[in-house]
Amino acid sequence: MKGKKFFEERTDQSEVKARIVAKYFATWAKVVMPSAEKADKKIAYIDLYAGPGRYKDGAASTPLLVLDTAIGNPQIAKMLVAYFNDVDQNNTATLQEEIQSLPNISTLKHAPIVTCGPVDDDAAEYFNATRLVPSFSFVDPFGYKGLSLKIVKGVIKDWGCDCVFFFNYNRINAGISNPSVKHHMDALFGEKRAEDLRNKLPGLSPELREAAILEELAAEIKSLGGKYVLPFTFKNSNGNRTSHKLIFVSKHFKGYEIMKDIMASESSVVDEGVPSLSYSPADASMPLLFSLAxxxxxxxxxxxxxxxxxxxxxxxxxxxxxxxxxxxxxxxxxxxxxxxxxxxxxxxxxxxxxxxxxxxxxxxxxxxxxx
Known part of the structure; x- marks a missing residue:
């Protein structure tokens, strides 16, 4: 057996992220399966940066949560094709072991597929050229390398296909004006929007800077066919700065409505019944800051x-x-x-x-x- 490699740390944010993705998968599957059963009789879950499957403390990460959901639902178990990829061979080897160790994994009609490789232009071309069965895709890169909206375009283009991706706001905010990572920023925002941001951002307050970045990102996604874009914001431990965003993309309002309800249930602040669509470790200790809106x-x-x-x-x-x-x-x-x-x-x-x-x-x- 290969030496196991785990995510080193499970933060509150990572738990919230995993729950949002797993909850949406379960609800999305129930919505698309009746139509999918009349066509290819398959649905898919695609995770392009799957990781090793567990955190150091033994808690399951997103791939295992999704597979547990499928194992517990006979109809999903019959139809699900799960595809997991990671660029790190240690991660994929460990993930494969963890998958095989899941109780009742053999009840899945289609064995999960685990591959090792970069998410690059070839991957983007594949997803854009290939007709997908109804699929829910999760793209969670470390930083910004490999996060291309061409990938997002490819995985949402067909019927029943939704996507969520993790957006490392800190690193992207710092990288927009960095010439050494220009090609990564251009891949994310598109060349024109990236250049517009480089001209627009200097001198803006942190709040306006964040709003401008999110606005351009959403505009580019919509230009590629993602009609509905819904962000969930993660704050730092002090609650005063954005660290990451989870961005959901769908072509249909039903998906948007379902995901908003899920994000609402994971929000750390609810003001007069209205969710913040954000999570911050500081919210519980500083309620007064969020009660005046x-x-x-x-x-x-x-x-x-x-x-x-x-x-x-x-x-x-x-x-x-x-x-x-x-x-x-x-x-x-x-x-x-x-x-x-x-x-x-x-x-x-x-x-x-x-x-x-x-x-x-x-x-x-x-x-x-x-x-």
Missing amino acids: QPMSKLRGMLLKDFAGQTLTLDQLYESHSVGKPYIKKNYREALKELEDAGKISATSVKGKRRKGTYPSHVRIKFEGET
């Missing part, structure tokens, strides 16, 4: 302004308004109920009676100002 008041005001004179359902309102905002569907229901109680909107069922304060699909919500 009054986000629900802002949401109620936005709804009255943005939908003045309109009549629509809750689903229509949520899909058109929630993208790019931290609010989840529960927040919209609460805001609508408060607005209805205040007499600022009315709600009418087109299919019999309704219980006040509820907004199922047959209820039409009317905002003041309609003529």
